[in-house]
Amino acid sequence: MKIITTIKECISYLETCSRPLGLVPTMGAIHNGHKELIKAASKNNSTIVTSIFVNPLQFGPNEDLNDYPRKIKADLTKLQGLPIDLVFLPSTEEMYPDNFSTSINVGPISNLLEGKSRPGHFNGVATVVCKLLLITTPNNVYFGEKDAQQCLVIDKMVKDLNIKTKISKVPTVREKDGLAISSRNIYLSKSERCSATIIYKSLVLAENLYLQGVNKPKLIKNAMSKLIKSVPLAKVDYISIANPSNLKELGVLEDNALVSIAVFVGKTRLIDNIYLKRIP
Ligand code: AMP
Helix, strand or coil, rough: EEECCCCHHHHHHHCCCCCHHHHHHEECCCCCCHHHHHHHHHHHHHHHEECCCEEEHCCCCCCCCCCCCHHHHHHHHHCCCCCCCCEEEECHHHHHCCCCCCCCCCCCHHHHHHHHHCCCHHHHHHHHHHHHHHHHHEEEEEEHHHHHHHHHHHHHHHHHHHCCCEEEEEEECCCCCEEEHHHHHHHHHHHHHCCCCHHHHHHHHHHHHHCCCCCCCCHHHHHHHHHHCCCCCCEEEEEEECCCCCCCCCCCCCCCEEEEEEEEEECCCEEEEEECCCCC
16 A cells, blocks of 8 residues: 655546546545445455545635544544555645646536535535546545535535546445444534434434325425434434435425435534435
């Protein structure tokens, strides 16, 4: 497992690597969700690159950029033994020199849900992912369905800009009690961690109501909201039941609707989602 910290070295190392090449972009604090992406990449690629870069462009002014867990040493230990050829650790200074000014805006889809709560977030995501794709020129890139909107934004960018990389999506990896694994889970106190299980419970409730024949998103959203309100430490930011391709809110439920939720548990903001399916 080679470790490279400069863009120039990364480009020259990958020039001679065997193809196909798979990229797994991360912000570090490596967990089992990231490992599942790496596992998926290892099935279809001869060379695997994992990048670790806490991207300042995707954090709002009052968000957790400074507190975001940076544990490079522990991360490299966790990555040892996984099928990775290169860990790419670019510096912020090289990714965004003082005169850096380009921003990629993929349009309306980036202003809904997460984009509404976190203005500018997806411009930051699209910009860094575009840079990483241009630096590493992967045949395949891997993203988690946990960030479903992020997947849609990247799909759109790749399509609009004729980027040749194929995007693969990996199902959300969960803790035993259903909580979606996230680097931000470490912010949670013991009681908050306990309260956070309500997020997945609310998604399961949505699924059950759908399977029972409830077809009005409004009724499902109300039931989810009520369930979450029963937990004092949890506060809903948004609940959405939308078309999975364009994120437009649905008036009547349809199969494969995307239920997305963002909840503050204490000060920590967590997101999760599921697709509603008649036949799971
Ligand atoms: P992050 O380091 O949080 O930016 O995540 C890097 C990649 O891992 C993104 O594509 C995420 O969607 C994905 N990811 C994060 N958590 C999970 C999870 N619990 N299951 C599957 N993929 C995940």
